[in-house]
Amino acid sequence: xxxxxxxxxxxxxxxxxxxxxxxxxxxxxxxxxxxxxxxxxxxxxxxxxxxxxxxxxxxxxxxxxxxxxxxxxxxxxxxxxxxxxxxxxxxxxxxxxxxxxxxxxxxxxxxxxxxxxxxxxxxxxxxxxxxxxxxxxxxxxxxxxxxxxxxxxxxxxxxxxxxxxxxxxxxxxxxxxxxxxxxxxxxxxxxxxxxxxxxxxxxxxxxxxxxxxxxxxxxxxxxxxxxxxxxxxxxxxxxxxxxxxxxxxxxxxxxxxxxxxxxxx
Numbered sequence: 001x002x003x004x005x006x007x008x009x010x011x012x013x014x015x016x017x018x019x020x021x022x023x024x025x026x027x028x029x030x031x032x033x034x035x036x037x038x039x040x041x042x043x044x045x046x047x048x049x050x051x052x053x054x055x056x057x058x059x060x061x062x063x064x065x066x067x068x069x070x071x072x073x074x075x076x077x078x079x080x081x082x083x084x085x086x087x088x089x090x091x092x093x094x095x096x097x098x099x100x101x102x103x104x105x106x107x108x109x110x111x112x113x114x115x116x117x118x119x120x121x122x123x124x125x126x127x128x129x130x131x132x133x134x135x136x137x138x139x140x141x142x143x144x145x146x147x148x149x150x151x152x153x154x155x156x157x158x159x160x161x162x163x164x165x166x167x168x169x170x171x172x173x174x175x176x177x178x179x180x181x182x183x184x185x186x187x188x189x190x191x192x193x194x195x196x197x198x199x200x201x202x203x204x205x206x207x208x209x210x211x212x213x214x215x216x217x218x219x220x221x222x223x224x225x226x227x228x229x230x231x232x233x234x235x236x237x238x239x240x241x242x243x244x245x246x247x248x249x250x251x252x253x254x255x256x257x258x259x260x261x262x263x264x265x
Contacts (some may be wrong), residue, residue, distance in 0.1 A: 009169045012131050017059035017130045022139035024246040026125050035257050043263040059130050084110030137162035174211050178204050
């Protein structure tokens with residue numbers, strides 16, 4: 001399951017979304033995330049689903065590919081849904097047994113919140129799958145450029161975000177290797193009670209953290225020996241180029257926001 005984690009990975013392809021400016025993608029996803037929290041009924045969520053599917057089509061990515069990437073967080077989505085189903089009250093009483101009761105508002109709100117999480121994950125995942133970590137670093141640094149006037153470490157922050165994003169699939173691959181090594185030595189992590197499986201997974205944390213710190217140290221040494229000193233005196237080899245298609249793509253989110261504000265209750 002861990003080798004299906006797609007968050008933080010980059011898939012080099014030639015699509016409309018791949019060719020967009022990374023700054024536009026970040027701003028677009030940020031605007032979409034704010035709009036998602038404004039949706040509160042079937043119509044508004046339907047508009048968001050259609051918009052997400054259009055973006056997915058323009059990126060040449062398969063829906064099954066993204067759905068498989070949701071498997072590592074499937075338990076979190078199910079837990080969120082069940083929490084709303086059993087704790088949110090109101091509407092028509094559908095089931096009642098002792099202290100346990102299920103109301104129609106709980107099911108509706110649970111489905112809406114779960115869809116909201118899925119949409120956010122889909123949009124952010126599409127952005128990372130269609131944008132290289134280096135391009136994301138340049139885009140974040142460019143968007144936060146005005147804060148340099150207040151002596152904020154914008155370059156270091158962008159680099160930190162890029163490295164953290166890049167290390168997600170690396171750490172997942174490392175965890176998969178450690179799990180397979182432990183299972184080859186007789187460790188059982190797939191059967192038994194939840195407590196026993198949790199106890200079997202706990203010893204994996206030590207080698208995983210050791211490997212993570214070792215990679216971080218190697219990266220720091222490599223950057224130091226290459227003369228990295230932040231953005232002091234550095235020039236840009238890659239130039240971000242905002243084109244007309246970026247402007248038009250960003251403008252398309254405005255009618256969607258207006259439609260959601262109109263149809264929301």
